[in-house]
Amino acid sequence: MATQLDALPQAGARLRLPAQGKSPGEITTLLEDARRDDVQWRAGRVAGFLFLGGEDVAQVAQDAYRRFSMENGLSGVAFPSLHKFETEVVQMSAALLHGDNAVGTITSGGTESILLAVKTARDRARALRPAITRPEIVMPYTAHPAFDKAAHYFGLTPVRTPLAADWRVDLAAYQAAITPNTVLLVGSAPNYPFGMVDPIPELATLAAERGVSFHVDACVGGFFLPFAEQLGRRFPTFDFRVPGVTSISADLHKFGYTAKGASLLLSRDPDIAQYQGFEFAGWPCGRYRTPNTTGTRPGGAIAAAWAVLQYLGEAGYRRLVARTLAFTDRLSAGIATIPELTVYGEPDMSVLAYGSPTHDITAIGEDLERRGWFLHWTWQPPAIHLMLSPGHEAIVETYLADLAAATDTVVRQALTGRERELVYN
Numbered sequence: 001m002a003t004q005l006d007a008l009p010q011a012g013a014r015l016r017l018p019a020q021g022k023s024p025g026e027i028t029t030l031l032e033d034a035r036r037d038d039v040q041w042r043a044g045r046v047a048g049f050l051f052l053g054g055e056d057v058a059q060v061a062q063d064a065y066r067r068f069s070m071e072n073g074l075s076g077v078a079f080p081s082l083h084k085f086e087t088e089v090v091q092m093s094a095a096l097l098h099g100d101n102a103v104g105t106i107t108s109g110g111t112e113s114i115l116l117a118v119k120t121a122r123d124r125a126r127a128l129r130p131a132i133t134r135p136e137i138v139m140p141y142t143a144h145p146a147f148d149k150a151a152h153y154f155g156l157t158p159v160r161t162p163l164a165a166d167w168r169v170d171l172a173a174y175q176a177a178i179t180p181n182t183v184l185l186v187g188s189a190p191n192y193p194f195g196m197v198d199p200i201p202e203l204a205t206l207a208a209e210r211g212v213s214f215h216v217d218a219c220v221g222g223f224f225l226p227f228a229e230q231l232g233r234r235f236p237t238f239d240f241r242v243p244g245v246t247s248i249s250a251d252l253h254k255f256g257y258t259a260k261g262a263s264l265l266l267s268r269d270p271d272i273a274q275y276q277g278f279e280f281a282g283w284p285c286g287r288y289r290t291p292n293t294t295g296t297r298p299g300g301a302i303a304a305a306w307a308v309l310q311y312l313g314e315a316g317y318r319r320l321v322a323r324t325l326a327f328t329d330r331l332s333a334g335i336a337t338i339p340e341l342t343v344y345g346e347p348d349m350s351v352l353a354y355g356s357p358t359h360d361i362t363a364i365g366e367d368l369e370r371r372g373w374f375l376h377w378t379w380q381p382p383a384i385h386l387m388l389s390p391g392h393e394a395i396v397e398t399y400l401a402d403l404a405a406a407t408d409t410v411v412r413q414a415l416t417g418r419e420r421e422l423v424y425n
Contacts, residue, residue: 039374044395046374052391053257053320057308061259064300064307071299073106074290082299085306089252092309093264096226097218097239097248103273104266105291106252106302110219111146112293113249113265116276118150118184119293120247120267121213123275125183128211138177139186140169142193144217147186156183167194167345175206182212189218189225189238193378193385194344195351197221197235204244213246213272219263220387222250224349227314227321235348246272252305255389257312257320259304320390324350327393331386334400338407344383355383360410367406373399 022030039046068082076083086106094102107113122135136157139147143160151158161177164170169187178185185207187198200216207214216238218225225238239248245268252262267273279289312320328350335341335354343354355361361382365375368384376385 040372044392045372047386047388047392048376051254051257051389054390057257057312060311061257061304061308065259065304066300068299068303073297073299073302074295079299082302085302089302089305089309090264090266093222093250094266097222097250097266099240099266099268101269102240102266103270104264106297106305107263107265107292108261108294108297108301109253110144110249110251110263111149113219113251113263114144114146114217115150115153115293116265117215117247117249118147118156119154120272120276121184121215122154122156124213124272127275129183132181132183134181135183136179136181137184137186138174138182140174140188140191140198142191143186143188144192144219168196169198169203171199171202174203178206178210182210185212185214187214187216187238189216189221190348190351192220192351194353195347195349196345197225197238197348200236200238200245201242204242208244214244216245216248219249219251220254220351221349222248222264223252223254223256223317224321227318228325228349230318231322231325233325233348240268256305256308258308259301261298261301262305323390323393324388327396328352328388331388331396331400334396335403338404341407344381350388351386353378353383353385355381359407360414363410364403364406367409368402371402371406373402
């Protein structure tokens with residue numbers, strides 16, 4: 001099976017710069033040769049990593065990125081265009097998530113947004129609850145590993161709480177995990193493994209009662225769920241309408257369909273956001289202040305985010321979400337018709353995991369990989385994971401046919417194996 005883990009590139013070969021530079025044509029040929037073994041994402045053969053909003057959307061993003069690819073988002077004074085783009089993206093996104101007084105910044109991705117949210121909560125607790133010396137984060141078992149990464153980087157203790165039998169948050173266990181050292185509570189909208197929105201109102205109330213920060217990880221759903229709600233889908237309210245929510249992360253480069261390298265961190269108000277940045281003046285060049293963990297920020301990612309939001313507008317996003325929900329429902333129903341396959345939980349959007357109580361789902365997945373599909377997995381429970389965007393609509397019937405064939409193959413092989421056991425025993 002394909003691995004999702006990345007190793008550090010090795011420098012042992014000591015490859016040197018070419019003695020003479022190559023022509024643009026030669027470089028183009030080398031680039032295309034290098035990508036020959038990459039996953040065939042344009043054909044919809046991978047349900048993750050990439051978010052397919054359509055060639056027209058991709059073209060808008062690529063054109064904007066190219067125009068601003070050399071500019072630096074570090075300085076809005078030098079590049080007022082990027083400052084305008086970022087400000088307007090933050091304002092449009094805050095309005096979408098009902099943040100009347102919200103402020104925010106474009107980050108490099110969901111992990112950086114979460115890192116900043118954790119850093120903000122830690123520093124806010126330092127200011128408001130200075131007696132805490134061993135800060136803790138409480139989150140469901142399904143929360144993204146970026147919270148553990150942030151805890152590792154910033155000196156907090158992560159506490160993951162168990163799930164109930166329906167794969168949702170066990171509220172009693174979550175509440176029991178909160179201690180006087182807790183500085184941040186976390187909920188997901190939706191959680192990545194099962195695509196279900198956590199009970200944000202109940203969790204945020206626990207935080208508000210204790211004066212603790214509460215972060216909603218809407219990296220996956222931030223630009224999908226608002227439009228699903230407009231279309232009549234029902235799930236727990238997750239945005240700034242919930243009083244206890246102090247911050248929200250939402251990835252522009254996921255279901256916002258912008259170029260890679262763009263997420264958002266929004267804080268409910270400037271009083272909360274004041275703990276996000278970093279400032280230093282003790283060097284020859286004077287005041288240095290950044291709102292993000294990075295210094296230089298690619299101008300192309302900021303410009304592309306602005307361009308795509310302008311291009312799609314609310315009607316465009318709503319149209320893409322409606323399409324995606326429709327074929328996701330069709331795919332889920334098709335999975336359910338294959339004997340002994342089941343979707344875990346009750347997904348709220350186009351993210352789901354399916355497995356089997358009786359069949360070897362790993363063997364089924366390996367058969368699917370032989371048929372040309374690149375798979376993502378969950379291991380507790382063992383399941384195949386799908387994150388579907390509009391570009392996957394065309395592959396639904398092919399995928400279901402291959403899944404049925406793969407399941408049949410595995411079932412027949414298992415029967416043959418049992419028959420062999422009967423013969424030899």
